[in-house]
Amino acid sequence: LQTNGAPLDTQRDEVRSLLVEPKAELAAVENDIDDLQARLADCQRRKRELISYVEDLGALLSPIRRMPPEIMARIFEFCGDIGARGPHAEPSKRAPLLLGSVCRSWRALSLAIPRLWTTLYLRLPTSGPFVKQQEILQAWLERSRPFPISL
Structure with a gap:
């Protein structure tokens, strides 16, 4: 990492073996992000539904309904x-x-x-x-x- 020269064959093999774990961890993190984004979208949808429900219930208490x-x-x-x-x-x-x-x-x-x-x-x-x-x-x-x- 501290040189711009091409690695030797043995170094290439070592770099490849070093890449296995971070690539797997990166894939796991990307999966976590996908899961969290799906959960966030679900929470946002649920929030919109609850806001609508709260507004509908609140409208039932509107004074104009008793007019x-x-x-x-x-x-x-x-x-x-x-x-x-x-x-x-x-x-x-x-x-x-x-x-x-x-x-x-x-x-x-x-x-x-x-x-x-x-x-x-x-x-x-x-x-x-x-x-x-x-x-x-x-x-x-x-x-x-x-x-x-x-x-």
């Missing part, structure tokens, strides 16, 4: 008016859709509040059939009944 539907309905109605301040302000365009996409109970509640569906922003294409827009308008009209709808 009476009547109060939630009033809050939802105000959400439709977000931004509607001043003479030229418009209510939130997507409030009914956003509220209804949170969870099953919020969807049911939002569908049960006709006032939430009284404003519709509908962009009509410049040409072609308006089938999709007709379907949207029909759904909005049904959901806003008995209140008039603003386009």
Whole structure:
């Protein structure tokens, strides 16, 4: 190791025999690393699962779950008016859709509040059939009944 010269035949044999043990130890260490990396990946996966489970359980204790539907309905109605301040302000365009996409109970509640569906922003294409827009308008009209709808 202290010279750059080529080893003699006897030295080569000695070096080969000296390499056997460190190569075996290196292979063992690499196996240990592979095992530890697999264990680490398993622990990280388990951690993600536990975090998700803890969050799900924590959500069960959320105060909003104890809120009476009547109060939630009033809050939802105000959400439709977000931004509607001043003479030229418009209510939130997507409030009914956003509220209804949170969870099953919020969807049911939002569908049960006709006032939430009284404003519709509908962009009509410049040409072609308006089938999709007709379907949207029909759904909005049904959901806003008995209140008039603003386009």
